[in-house]
Amino acid sequence: MSDLETFRVQTREWLAKNCPQDMRDGANSEEASCWGGRNWEFTSEGQRFWLERMGARGWTVPTWPKEYGGGGLSKEEAQVLAEEMAAIGARKPHDNFGITMLGPALLKFGSHEQKLEHLPKIARGEIRWCQGYSEPGAGSDLASLRTRADDHGDHYIVNGQKIWTSYADKADWIFCLVRTDFDAPKHKGISFVLFDMANEGVSTKPIKLISGASAFCETFFDNVRVEKANLVHEENKGWDVAKYLLTHEREMIGSLFGAMTGGRSLGEIAAHELGTDTAGRVDDPILRGKLVQNELDALAFGALLESVSAKAQAGESLGAISSVLKYYGTELNKRRHELLMDMGGSAELEVTPASGDGQRARDWLRTKANSIEGGTSEVQLQIIAKQILQMPGA
Amino acid sequence: MTLLNEDQLMLQESAAAFLSEKAPISEFRAMRDAGLATGFSKDLWAQFAQMGWAGILVPEEYGGSGFDLTGAGLLAREMGRNLTASPFIATAVMATTALKNLGSDEQKSANLPAIATGSQLFAIAVDESRKHAPAKTALNARRSGNGFLLNGTKCFVSEGASADQIIVAARTSGEPGDTDGITLFLVPSGTDGVTCSATPTIDARGFATLDFTDVTVTADAVLGEVDGGYDGLEIVLDAGRACMAAELTGSATAAFDMTLSYLAERKQFGVPVSSFQALQHRAAHLHTEIEMAEACALKALAAFDALAPDTWRHVAVAKAKCAQVAQLAVQEGVQMHGGMGMTDAFDIGLYMKRARVAGELFGDSAWHANRLADALGY
Numbered sequence: 141m142s143d144l145e146t147f148r149v150q151t152r153e154w155l156a157k158n159c160p161q162d163m164r165d166g167a168n169s170e171e172a173s174c175w176g177g178r179n180w181e182f183t184s185e186g187q188r189f190w191l192e193r194m195g196a197r198g199w200t201v202p203t204w205p206k207e208y209g210g211g212g213l214s215k216e217e218a219q220v221l222a223e224e225m226a227a228i229g230a231r232k233p234h235d236n237f238g239i240t241m242l243g244p245a246l247l248k249f250g251s252h253e254q255k256l257e258h259l260p261k262i263a264r265g266e267i268r269w270c271q272g273y274s275e276p277g278a279g280s281d282l283a284s285l286r287t288r289a290d291d292h293g294d295h296y297i298v299n300g301q302k303i304w305t306s307y308a309d310k311a312d313w314i315f316c317l318v319r320t321d322f323d324a325p326k327h328k329g330i331s332f333v334l335f336d337m338a339n340e341g342v343s344t345k346p347i348k349l350i351s352g353a354s355a356f357c358e359t360f361f362d363n364v365r366v367e368k369a370n371l372v373h374e375e376n377k378g379w380d381v382a383k384y385l386l387t388h389e390r391e392m393i394g395s396l397f398g399a400m401t402g403g404r405s406l407g408e409i410a411a412h413e414l415g416t417d418t419a420g421r422v423d424d425p426i427l428r429g430k431l432v433q434n435e436l437d438a439l440a441f442g443a444l445l446e447s448v449s450a451k452a453q454a455g456e457s458l459g460a461i462s463s464v465l466k467y468y469g470t471e472l473n474k475r476r477h478e479l480l481m482d483m484g485g486s487a488e489l490e491v492t493p494a495s496g497d498g499q500r501a502r503d504w505l506r507t508k509a510n511s512i513e514g515g516t517s518e519v520q521l522q523i524i525a526k527q528i529l530q531m532p533g534a
Numbered sequence: 535m536t537l538l539n540e541d542q543l544m545l546q547e548s549a550a551a552f553l554s555e556k557a558p559i560s561e562f563r564a565m566r567d568a569g570l571a572t573g574f575s576k577d578l579w580a581q582f583a584q585m586g587w588a589g590i591l592v593p594e595e596y597g598g599s600g601f602d603l604t605g606a607g608l609l610a611r612e613m614g615r616n617l618t619a620s621p622f623i624a625t626a627v628m629a630t631t632a633l634k635n636l637g638s639d640e641q642k643s644a645n646l647p648a649i650a651t652g653s654q655l656f657a658i659a660v661d662e663s664r665k666h667a668p669a670k671t672a673l674n675a676r677r678s679g680n681g682f683l684l685n686g687t688k689c690f691v692s693e694g695a696s697a698d699q700i701i702v703a704a705r706t707s708g709e710p711g712d713t714d715g716i717t718l719f720l721v722p723s724g725t726d727g728v729t730c731s732a733t734p735t736i737d738a739r740g741f742a743t744l745d746f747t748d749v750t751v752t753a754d755a756v757l758g759e760v761d762g763g764y765d766g767l768e769i770v771l772d773a774g775r776a777c778m779a780a781e782l783t784g785s786a787t788a789a790f791d792m793t794l795s796y797l798a799e800r801k802q803f804g805v806p807v808s809s810f811q812a813l814q815h816r817a818a819h820l821h822t823e824i825e826m827a828e829a830c831a832l833k834a835l836a837a838f839d840a841l842a843p844d845t846w847r848h849v850a851v852a853k854a855k856c857a858q859v860a861q862l863a864v865q866e867g868v869q870m871h872g873g874m875g876m877t878d879a880f881d882i883g884l885y886m887k888r889a890r891v892a893g894e895l896f897g898d899s900a901w902h903a904n905r906l907a908d909a910l911g912y
């Protein structure tokens with residue numbers, strides 16, 4: 141048996157013993173996730189146990205080095221772990237912006253001390269992170285941000301405002317872009333800092349979304365003290381970190397929607413909800429045509445995701461391909477949810493117990509943010525045009 | 535998804551180098567202008583044979599190169615890029631697959647070496663009306679003495695006019711529309727009663743309509759099983775479809791590259807038109823679509839080689855998606871070339887015509903999408 145096969149067998153046995161039954165329903169929605177952190181209230185004993193066991197092995201972040209709390213697995217082993225988890229419908233033990241965004245950036249740009257301090261806590265789900273990038277005046281043109289950090293020797297004093305900060309009201313720490321040089325060109329005066337949301341001077345105000353949820357906030361900084369030990373990479377070089385992190389964020393967002401092809405196909409849902417004609421086809425030929433087009437695009441997108449991940453495993457760097465994935469994956473998901481609403485008809489427009497209080501409609505509304513958060517579709521197209529296609533002035 | 539291996543990468547490189555030198559689009563244009571009836575150059579095919587490409591799928595013991603379908607697809611992609619006209623897909627891909635999978639030992643040794651040396655060309659005759667529909671095969675094959683008597687007509691047959699032998703789908707029982715009752719025959723094109731009329735097509739390749747009137751063949755002409763030919767035919771078609779998908783990605787890429795260079799050169803309002811965001815976003819979208827098309831063509835080829843049970847599904851996705859994407863690439867290409875895009879002297883129009891034909895062959899995107907929906911149970 142190859143080492144990888146042995147690993148597979150051992151992993152399967154370990155998961156069988158350690159993954160609680162209620163964590164095996166394959167749920168992967170934002171709401172079903174365990175986000176961890178100081179104030180996390182576990183939704184079940186199973187959720188608590190699952191995070192603890194996986195965190196202790198570093199399997200919440202399988203490929204991070206062991207010395208920083210990771211699993212130290214090779215990409216092939218991590219793939220096996222993912223497959224074995226999928227086989228039993230295991231939920232992700234832990235979702236956290238620390239895993240998908242900050243972690244990769246710290247691994248590349250952080251000092252040894254910073255990695256030692258922050259990464260193991262992320263792995264164990266002890267600290268929940270939020271992302272302080274966007275500001276009222278700095279959205280797509282992120283580099284025009286104005287939140288300022290003034291130099292006070294061993295620390296900075298931060299003043300300003302962020303907006304659209306997802307889960308800022310629930311997060312423990314923030315990774316934040318601040319301006320440290322006010323005269324330099326806009327990309328060259330930005331620094332990347334980390335601080336505790338419990339620090340004096342930090343306040344948040346939740347904003348209600350069209351879906352009714354209130355997942356993001358306005359975040360205010362009023363003379364917040366940030367130790368210089370928490371500056372990641374060099375002062376005024378925060379844009380490099382910010383961009384690298386965005387590549388990971390975009391790849392993560394794009395990849396989310398490849399998984400959508402698992403489970404029941406759109407067409408099967410439609411056949412169930414709308415019934416079929418005598419030939420066994422969805423009783424609405426025009427809708428059927430749209431459904432199968434979405435299916436085709438989803439399968440083609442899945443093929444692209446596989447090929448990108450095979451290349452990444454072979455060591456190719458991702459770069460702007462993350463924008464390709466982000467752009468197409470989010471647009472595809474929005475179309476998918478439009479179709480789910482089309483086939484749902486009036487039943488999914490009612491806010492009643494039968495519709496789960498309008499669950500499908502809320503999900504549909506939530507998808508509209510997919511092509512805005514993490515950089516809008518137009519911004520992704522701009523990156524593709526400029527960085528991949530080398531078109532001028534883009 | 536596995537990455538290409540060393541042999542495949544080498545094949546791709548040599549194909550790219552050879553075709554861009556020996557069979558570039560200017561060659562195709564010259565051939566079209568000369569009105570060559572075969573729709574391809576026989577000299578070029580002889581060189582293909584020398585390179586080992588005519589026998590790319592022929593096993594080594596029959597004198598071939600013994601590549602798998604991924605190798606053939608890589609070649610097809612390069613041919614799509616250069617608009618190289620050749621009987622590659624009909625003979626080297628489909629007929630070889632048919633003989634390898636369905637042929638008797640005699641049929642293999644009589645034909646496979648001849649494919650590899652380039653001395654025999656084949657056509658696959660399936661469709662009988664304007665849309666692809668293998669199950670609707672009506673061409674009648676009635677038992678007669680020791681053999682069969684064939685009557686009927688096949689249309690839109692690739693390389694129908696130049697083929698030495700024809701693999702023809704015929705009905706030996708049941709009704710058009712039934713998948714049971716279809717039998718494949720291997721018929722020399724010179725057989726009495728076979729008449730061929732070359733059909734000019736918009737892409738200037740070698741299509742023909744083949745008429746069979748009281749064509750007598752012996753039982754040895756049967757390829758595979760009597761009445762049970764459909765499944766084997768589907769595999770042969772899938773091999774052709776997957777390579778056609780790869781060809782379409784090559785054409786899409788070339789048309790896109792050509793368009794990008796034109797945008798960079800052409801100036802209006804004092805700047806290159808490539809600096810206009812309205813065009814940049816369309817170009818970026820097209821790039822995304824082309825990346826997906828390439829990935830799903832390679833996936834279909836790999837599934838075929840792995841004998842995956844759901845190969846047909848990957849092929850359906852690839853053929854449908856690649857046709858759509860190639861058509862988007864040429865439509866955007868013509869539009870973004872402005873008036874220049876409408877001129878015959880500019881190559882983009884040649885890509886547009888070929889993408890239409892390649893998209894239609896062996897099932898257009900709607901046909902494959904429908905197949906997918908049927909199989910998924912909706």
Ligand SMILES: Cc1cc2nc3c(=O)[nH]c(=O)nc-3n(C[C@H](O)[C@H](O)[C@H](O)COP(=O)(O)OP(=O)(O)OC[C@H]3O[C@@H](n4cnc5c(N)ncnc54)[C@H](O)[C@@H]3O)c2cc1C
Nearest residue numbers: 271272273274279280304305306509512513514515516518
């Ligand atoms: C649900 C959700 C969660 C979010 N979470 C976070 C978070 O945790 N942390 C955080 O920092 N931010 C977060 N964001 C903010 C997000 O990153 C921004 O909303 C996004 O970058 C767009 O900025 P904007 O809203 O200012 O839009 P604008 O930049 O004002 O854009 C308005 C419109 O103009 C278009 N546009 C802008 N520039 C161009 C251009 N150059 N060319 C063509 N079109 C252009 C845009 O595409 C858009 O359609 C979140 C957003 C959402 C919706």
